[in-house]
Amino acid sequence: GNSVTQMEGPVTLSEEAFLTINCTYTATGYPSLFWYVQYPGEGLQLLLKATKADDKGSNKGFEATYRKETTSFHLEKGSVQVSDSAVYFCALSEWETSYDKVIFGPGTSLSVIP
Amino acid sequence: DAGVTQSPTHLIKTRGQQVTLRCSPKSGHDTVSWYQQALGQGPQFIFQYYEEEERQRGNFPDRFSGHQFPNYSSELNVNALLLGDSALYLCASSTYREYTFGSGTRLTVV
Numbered sequence: 001g002n003s004v005t006q007m008e009g010p011v012t013l014s015e016e017a018f019l020t021i022n023c024t025y026t027a028t029g030y031p032s033l034f035w036y037v038q039y040p041g042e043g044l045q046l047l048l049k050a051t052k053a054d055d056k057g058s059n060k061g062f063e064a065t066y067r068k069e070t071t072s073f074h075l076e077k078g079s080v081q082v083s084d085s086a087v088y089f090c091a092l093s094e095w096e097t098s099y100d101k102v103i104f105g106p107g108t109s110l111s112v113i114p
Numbered sequence: 115d116a117g118v119t120q121s122p123t124h125l126i127k128t129r130g131q132q133v134t135l136r137c138s139p140k141s142g143h144d145t146v147s148w149y150q151q152a153l154g155q156g157p158q159f160i161f162q163y164y165e166e167e168e169r170q171r172g173n174f175p176d177r178f179s180g181h182q183f184p185n186y187s188s189e190l191n192v193n194a195l196l197l198g199d200s201a202l203y204l205c206a207s208s209t210y211r212e213y214t215f216g217s218g219t220r221l222t223v224v
Contacts, residue, residue, distance in 0.1 A: 032211050043204060044157070044219035051211070087157055093211055101147060101170060102206065102213055104156035 002027045004105035021075040023090035031094035033073040040088045119215035126222045135190040139207030140214045146188040149204040
């Protein structure tokens with residue numbers, strides 16, 4: 001079945017450091033890929049998405065490129081801030097016949113220290 | 115435009131009791147999915163409702179059931195609560211791969 005694998009955390013970075021969170025997926029067809037963010041005590045917010053190969057999703061300085069050849073969707077940010085401290089979930093959705101659902105990775109906790 | 119609204123935000127139940135969680139979808143969305151997020155884990159798919167019927171289901175026991183109403187709102191029911199049912203329950207509404215998540219209901223079973 002479809003699945004998502006993420007690098008294990010927690011990840012701790014100093015403010016203004018470069019961030020990479022690795023994500024790889026397994027899917028039988030052509031999924032859409034997502035990064036969601038969850039701040040402490042809150043629900044999920046969509047951070048960015050890509051719907052086809054070579055698409056780049058971007059938002060708030062975060063970027064991720066849909067790489068079909070490596071089945072990857074790594075999240076990057078050039079300079080992290082304390083306010084980026086949160087849990088990040090890589091996810092995919094794929095149509096199965098006439099419906100789809102979102103499948104999540106286990107999440108990567110990021111802490112940014114001043 | 116309101117997004118997805120879930121109620122209640124928090125509740126505490128005793129083992130063996132039953133609980134009902136509610137979700138109002140985003141305007142224009144006709145599909146509702148429910149997820150369970152245990153502490154420190156990623157959300158796990160419970161089931162999905164479309165046109166008032168359960169369209170697909172994850173690996174959850176029959177103690178978990180749901181309903182969708184004609185206005186697309188939905189309920190998640192859990193019977194015979196176990197301590198392991200303690201989690202954040204997330205509702206997501208969607209229409210063709212556009213998903214919006216609610217803030218969740220934090221259920222604690224004691």
